[in-house]
Amino acid sequence: MLRQILRVIRLLGLRRAARMKKHHEQGLKTVRGYAACSSWWALLDCGFLDELEQKGQVLQSEFARDHSCEPEVLAAVVEYLDGIGFLHQQGDRVSLAPEGKVLMAEPRGMVELLWAYEPCFGNLGDLLAGRKKYGRDLTRNITYVGIGSGRLCEQLPYPVMRRMVIEHRRRMVLDLGCGDMAFLRGLCGMDEQIRGHGIDCSQEMVDFCLKQLSRDDCGGRLTAQTGDMFDLPELPSEVQGVDCVTACDTFHEYIQQPEQLVNLLKGLKERFAGTMFVVGEFCLQDQAWLKKHPTASLEHHLFHQLSNQQIGTAQQWREIFAQAEMQIVEEQVYDLIGHGYFTLR
Numbered sequence: 001m002l003r004q005i006l007r008v009i010r011l012l013g014l015r016r017a018a019r020m021k022k023h024h025e026q027g028l029k030t031v032r033g034y035a036a037c038s039s040w041w042a043l044l045d046c047g048f049l050d051e052l053e054q055k056g057q058v059l060q061s062e063f064a065r066d067h068s069c070e071p072e073v074l075a076a077v078v079e080y081l082d083g084i085g086f087l088h089q090q091g092d093r094v095s096l097a098p099e100g101k102v103l104m105a106e107p108r109g110m111v112e113l114l115w116a117y118e119p120c121f122g123n124l125g126d127l128l129a130g131r132k133k134y135g136r137d138l139t140r141n142i143t144y145v146g147i148g149s150g151r152l153c154e155q156l157p158y159p160v161m162r163r164m165v166i167e168h169r170r171r172m173v174l175d176l177g178c179g180d181m182a183f184l185r186g187l188c189g190m191d192e193q194i195r196g197h198g199i200d201c202s203q204e205m206v207d208f209c210l211k212q213l214s215r216d217d218c219g220g221r222l223t224a225q226t227g228d229m230f231d232l233p234e235l236p237s238e239v240q241g242v243d244c245v246t247a248c249d250t251f252h253e254y255i256q257q258p259e260q261l262v263n264l265l266k267g268l269k270e271r272f273a274g275t276m277f278v279v280g281e282f283c284l285q286d287q288a289w290l291k292k293h294p295t296a297s298l299e300h301h302l303f304h305q306l307s308n309q310q311i312g313t314a315q316q317w318r319e320i321f322a323q324a325e326m327q328i329v330e331e332q333v334y335d336l337i338g339h340g341y342f343t344l345r
């Protein structure tokens with residue numbers, strides 16, 4: 001090896017050889033990010049990583065057989081992830097390496113949310129050239145929007161919003177754009193007097209929720225239905241006396257038409273008289289601050305913009321609430337993560 005290195009140095013010169021090596025290492029971070037993320041997504045989606053986490057170790061040949069995976073593709077991906085230190089592979093036996101364990105912890109929601117918007121990245125060239133349009137030719141993986149967002153929100157947004165609901169002793173909670181229902185499920189788990197009903201306009205998302213509810217519906221206190229919040233369907237008979245309407249990261253999808261949101265809020269106030277609102281929303285961060293602190297908000301902004309979604313400022317939300325003649329009872333805005341929580345009447 002040393003002889004080969006000396007031969008390269010003799011050929012290229014020490015400075016040039018050292019510079020080339022450094023630049024390759026720098027560039028590799030980007031290339032590897034893509035290859036590693038794609039590989040991780042595939043193993044997450046087919047359930048391999050969950051099985052590794054639950055069982056501690058998995059025989060890859062058995063997994064491929066039981067889950068109808070192509071054994072050669074699984075072997076190639078596992079070998080790569082072992083090489084970059086995310087997995088440990090010993091023959092057929094695979095386990096999570098410490099770095100893989102971390103990826104399955106707090107960052108997991110971030111990985112899943114990026115996977116939800118993968119169609120935007122996979123089609124970026126076509127979007128850029130105008131050959132494809134988001135919405136017309138491609139869309140996000142909605143179930144992973146719910147799963148990723150639900151998992152990420154468990155870290156701060158849901159604890160804040162659940163406290164807001166519980167402190168005001170609300171009992172019948174209607175969640176708009178409920179995603180995977182993680183918010184309501186946790187809420188029902190905290191107080192057995194609470195009943196939660198989720199509405200989501202995506203049939204695929206609601207089918208996912210109904211499958212989960214068939215396994216555990218918190219003793220019948222958790223239900224879901226497909227519906228557009230702008231044209232709310234009749235609620236099931238057991239969902240009576242809604243005293244709290246919640247929405248986490250649902251309204252921003254319509255911030256380009258603020259009057260639509262104002263009318264929605266006014267209509268909800270009229271339909272559910274006396275109800276309280278608990279809203280969690282993205283609040284645009286200062287660009288100069290973000291440049292100094294390049295957090296995951298940058299990726300978040302990118303895939304939102306690619307899917308025709310805009311992020312409003314905290315002030316824009318206050319104005320929408322004021323126009324809907326709502327009073328802010330409590331407000332918590334966290335500029336660090338670009339998220340805000342509002343209790344409204």
Ligand SMILES: C[S@@+](CC[C@H](N)C(=O)[O-])C[C@H]1O[C@@H](n2cnc3c(N)ncnc32)[C@H](O)[C@@H]1O
Pocket residue numbers: 142145146149150153176177178179180183199200201202205227228229230247248249250253
């Ligand atoms: C970013 S996700 C947030 C999901 C969930 N609230 C959470 O906290 O993770 C937005 C959700 O709102 C749903 N949604 C968007 N527009 C809607 C509408 N008009 N009516 C009902 N649901 C809607 C989407 O299908 C999606 O599941």
